[in-house]
Amino acid sequence: MTRAHRVVVLALDGVYPFELGIPSRIFGDADGHYEVLTCTPDGRPVRSASDFTVSADHGPEVLATADTVVIPSIEPSRVATRPSEPVAAALATIRPGARTVSICTGAFVLAGAGLLDGRPATTHWKLADLFRQWFPKVALDPDVLFVDDGDVLTSAGAASGVDVCLHILRRDHGSELANRVARRCVVPPFRDGGQAQYIEQPVPRPSATGTAATQQWALANLHEPLTLSDLAGHARMSLRTFARRFQEETGVSPGRWLIQQRVLRARQLLETTDLSVDAIAGEVGFGTAASLRQHLHAAIGVSPRAYRSTFHGARGAEVRGAEVPGARLVEAGGAGAAMSRGSAR
Template identity: 65%
Template sequence: MSEIPHRVVVLALDGVIPFELGIPGRIFGAARGPGGEPLYEVLTCTMDGGPVRTAADFAIVVDHDATVLAGAGTVVIPPFAGPYSEERLATALTGVRPGTRIMSICTGSFVLGAAGLLDGRPATTHWAEAGHFQKLFPKVDLDPDVLFVDDGDVLTSAGAAAGVDLCLHVVRRDHGSEVANRAARRCVVPPWRDGGQAQYIERPVPEPHDTGTAPVRAWALERLDRPLSLADLAAQAGMSVRTLTRRFREEVGMSPGRWLTLQRIERARHLLEATDLPVDQIARMAGFGTAVSLRQHLHATLGVAPIAYRRTFQPAGEI
């Protein structure tokens, strides 16, 4: 008997933005098991089951009201046109049972903030609304530079297409990189984007000959198995260390060292999932040098040791 797909319920509020509304159905709908079976069931609802206006020039009609929220394994709140008042939003999630995974895309984070779900927790939202968000919800540890934040049972993403990144991240977290990568290919989107939304904030246009840090990032990705210092990256980029660090933060939203560590972790995750190579060999191939170093970095980032991570995706594999 096949396993029942995980139910995802998308709540469309009045003024919902159509593009982001369609992301969960597209990404989760593309996630398939080894036999082609769907891994998620995606339902869309409104508060009363009636039509809602969108932020475009049309309305949408759904088949469900908010009672389906009670049976959801995951609830997704896409963005909508303001106002983002707490009075308007505080009751939107009253039908969600405790322990349900809740995700917001873009300004859908205002719903989570109004419900108190983000108090004392890390979160993000669209960079253009970050200031207003912080005024409304000062208890939230807001990071306006990242594409998404995974805080376990509550996840938030930045604007628009960052919802794709978040949904693919959840598929990857639930079922591993291979399933997520196949879903990305079906949707013709990149399975992983470097950096955060800091790279999309309005800035002066660079000179035409300026290629930024993209070439040195591509160069580093081909050499993850080797020791790479900040000085090495700067020399390859033809920049000073200070200039490279500044440009990395502008374009990628993080320091060169942090970016490099995340790429090494992603390489190690893929090797743990897709191969039976010994952990110490994977550590060397990903540039961590030793199994101890890999274990420390993986636990700091994902909260799990390499062997436990491998068991999640290779229960019958050789450890």
Template identity: 70%
Template structure:
């Protein structure tokens, strides 16, 4: 039997704007470049000319805005200075007008200001760097900004916070496109964790408490080894030697999430791994990750990624072996 030809690579255009941050500009290539040709990346500017980086050098791309019209995904890395108005400059507006309807759009940090100014985030959830939240809200009140998360996946539009959260987002995109195994391989090559707990809330500057600073991290580690159990807030608080009220507050401060939401996310992550890497039945996986029954697993997985356990396994099980 003849082997089916490999699908063409997914075309990614990275739009470097004047003042682009070099680190974030390189994230798409660093993550997607580890996938043996699954993606084809092109870096461009709005007019094909070099742009100044937020460093002591310029970026001279091989492409102009024409690649935006051919891309399956368009990436807007961050840049400085932060925009002061909600209006795009004409050159950037003209370049973005070339993007085809339905193209996946991804921004990192201040790149969300460009998507918002283009009207592409109106009425949608999004994020940017926590330190820029007030300015973003003032400029774009129609965007449902969530400054407490590392990234937001709203289907065809994805936004992330600053710097390293761009890596988190691109690993998430790779995981969604090609499964956990591909994302884990890329994470190992980049020498970063496949995913990070919590959100931006853990990085917001706050006064350091003078007492009771043991934190909830040891309890989170303890809970990860007991996901099969129906852990309660009281149990978690008792392990941390805190009252339930104090524990819930400290947990929210450190992770940006409630204990219940965090536990659900960890259970979903473990379920996805087991669906990909094992032959356990759906019933067995539901029990293993601490959901009451397969129906609960199905509901939570569908809410998180939009597919059933069986559909997810059919799509990704082969990539993990």
């Protein structure tokens, strides 16, 4: 029997309880594919950012056995240019080839240990200026939810830790398992890594004048050549009012949102069906295989064929740590960012 992929979570002084629990909640609910262990740098309890102490069952010795190491966020007042000696010693035991993941300010720990030099990364937008000042060798993108640079992944604040863990699940085992875990945890199954961290407008109150119903209608009709006029007409709003309210509620324009949803649906169909690329293009509203190839390549840097060859087998087989050939899945700093943050039509 194949050993479960071991995820080791390193709890540091000042750890935020919510972020500390994300890996266990996501990976621990993945049908036995993962084993999640929590440790501290010296085996002793650590103070959390709340009013209690965290006592882990393991010391730093388990880091050497990890397939994936996760560094959850710590209080901003505890970030430093270099990790303490116990933390540095613990990080040094991580074996070559292990995947390393940070949540929020955990990126400061990885950067302080030199593990992000020359690599793209992200952290919480509020600490971006400090991060750049301390770690100029890191290619920081503070405007995205997470960055996947192969064996090192970094995510933004708080709930983006859920996004990056679900992304890893999807990368390892495909969309079906990731979506199943997301449903169990009652969270969105997919938020693109290049999605903006911070939207200036407040979240609107649900109302009959919002665009949620139109979003659901559009998702059910992705195969149609939907236009802004179609969407505004369904919402019974003027083009200008609809575009403004949609941007306020989602953080992106209607046109950009439609592209994101079509790419996501195409990825799901490539993973879970044997439909031809032409058929999938029609199903998701891109019309032609050429258009699908263009948009998929812009999003994740690979062709439909390359994507399917890597992920299609995840329906019934394990694809541990698989990476799409030729793809550098930096959905923040690369082409994926263009899809999420570019100008909309």
